[in-house]
Amino acid sequence: MNTDSNSRIYTVSHLNAEVRRVLENEMGIVWLVGEISNLTVPTSGHWYFTLKDSQAQVKCAMFRGNNRRVTFKPANGNQVLVRARLSLYEPRGDYQLIIESMQPEGEGLLKQMFEKLKMQLSAEGLFASSQKRTLPEQPKRVGIITSKTGAALHDILNVLKRRDPSLPVVIYPTLVQGDGAAIEIAQAIGRANSRDECDVLIVGRGGGSMEDLWCFNEEIVARTIAASQIPIVSAVGHEVDVTIADFVADVRAPTPSAAAELVSRDTSLRQQQIQQRIASLGNQIERFLDGQARSLTRLFHVLALQDPKKQIERQQQQIDALSLRMNIAMQSKVQRVSQTLDNLQQQLQRHSPIHGIQRQQRELIFFQQRLKDAMEKNLTAHRHAIQLKMETLDAVSPLATLTRGFSVTQSENSKVIRSVSEVSEGQTVVSVLPDGKFKSKVL
Known part of the structure; x- marks a missing residue:
């Protein structure tokens, strides 16, 4: 065989190992949207499936340590958003994805957009505490930017009336959901600033899904809040709901009613100051935790590239594949033997005398023993054949x-x-x- 003196001769296993290293080290982490098919869950708890679209597909593996964090039960036909790293299953030479996280497609894309804008605005300093304006201790007029027909406006007005009936209120009605809502909210904030008739603004709405609250995650709303000369209290949804507007606003209130509590005068000025300080401290803690979470994510990415667990995962995948093949072979053998036993039982029923039954019972025990012996012999033969092949490979190895x-x-x-x-x-x-x-x- 003639080869170029500068060319490198690979074995198949060496080539597959090199390709796997290139895929894992060069490509890094990828996000992917697709439809689940051929989902398999062996006894090991790992998930194996195919992710496809209308024109292509790719094999995927999600190991037990990662799939335990999935908050829904995946099924064939589900559209999902996955975070994965590229790899190669060396024994078969199959290109595959090792899935690290999985979310339903719609919700996952919104969360990804949320995190991307959040990181961008944080890097620009829009969340910095130095940018926050202090709420007036005794506002002369409160502006409310929300839907004129929503429950949030009703709740805010009720609280303001109960706590300080003499406090004037200006309502800037706007859409708070759907197409065009973000632009209307930004315009209402701009209109309130141009009029300069309020000391503080409440911007928000009642609770809803992430899609319902999405206009408060739009960049135009965030930047308009940051540019406002009037202090703004963000009051979007319930306490568990978090939006970009909450991070940019001067104060985040857990609910619209709580926002009304923050901006209104009460019999105890000290109580109002304490509430403002608690809200400010909460914002600072949220920003601190957010920064720590980003640092932890970066460290996790670095660790993932050097994680020895990858080798264990590949070995576990090999074991699962071999176990699946063995189970299929065993099930096929058992089905054939079961069919034979069914035929014998039918014959036994057609010949019902006692001595015939006893004879058939003895034959049944005999066949069971033969089945056991045959299965053990079959397994022994397979082990012997594998051993011979390993010895043959060793014999022809250049190293040998x-x-x-x-x-x-x-x-x-x-x-x-x-x-x-x-x-x-x-x-x-x-x-x-x-x-x-x-x-x-x-x-």
């Missing part, structure tokens, strides 16, 4: 040849020397042995 006292002689540029005519006196040659190399000079 070297261990018997042979060596490969090469020139310094790694070209194999096959004849004494290819060397000259004084030339340096390299001898390759099983455990290393050494150089020699031709005398």
Whole structure:
């Protein structure tokens, strides 16, 4: 066989290992949307499935340590958003994805957009405490930016009337959901600033799904809140709902009613100050925790690239594949034997005398023993065949040849020397042995 002296000869396993390393190290983490199909869940608890779209598909594996964090039960036909790293299953040469997280497609995309804008605005300093304006201790007029027909407006007005009936209120009605809502909210904030008739603004709405609250996650709303000269209290949804507007606003209130509590005068000025300080401290804690979470995520990414668990995961995948093949073979064998037993039982029913029944029972025990012996013999034969193949591979291995006292002689540029005519006196040659190399000079 003639080969270029500069070319490198690979074994199949070496090539697959190199390709796997390139995929894992060069591509890094990817986000992918697709439809689940061929979902398999073996006894190990790992998930194996195919992710596809209308034109292509890719095999995926999600190991037990990661799939325990999935908050829904996936099924064939589900559209999902996954976070994954590229890899290669070396025994079959199959390109695959190792899934690290999975979410339903719609919700997942919104969360991804949320996190992206959140990180961008945080990096620009829009969440910094130094940018926050202090709420007036005794506002002269409160502006409310929300839907004129929503429950949030009703709740805010009720609280303001109960706590300080004399406090004037200006309502800036706007959409708070759907197309065009973000633009209307931004325009209402701008209108309130241009009129300069309020000391503080409440911007918000009642609770809802992430899609319902999405206009408060729009960049135009965030930047308009940050640019406002009037202090703004964000009052979007319930206490568990968090939006970009909450991070940019000067104060975040857990509910619209709580926002009314924050901006209104009460019999105890000290209580109002305490509430404001608690809200400010909560914002600071949220921003601190958010920064710590981002740092932890970056460290996790670095650790994931060097994680020895990857090798264990690949070995676990091999074990699962072999276990699945063995189970299928065993089930097929059991089905054939079960069919034989069914036929014998039918014959036994057609010949019902006692002695016939006893004879059939003895035959049944005999066949069961034969089945057990055959299965053990079959397994022994398979093990023996595998052992023979391993010995055959060892026998033809180039390393095995070297261990018997042979060596490969090469020139310094790694070209194999096959004849004494290819060397000259004084030339340096390299001898390759099983455990290393050494150089020699031709005398």
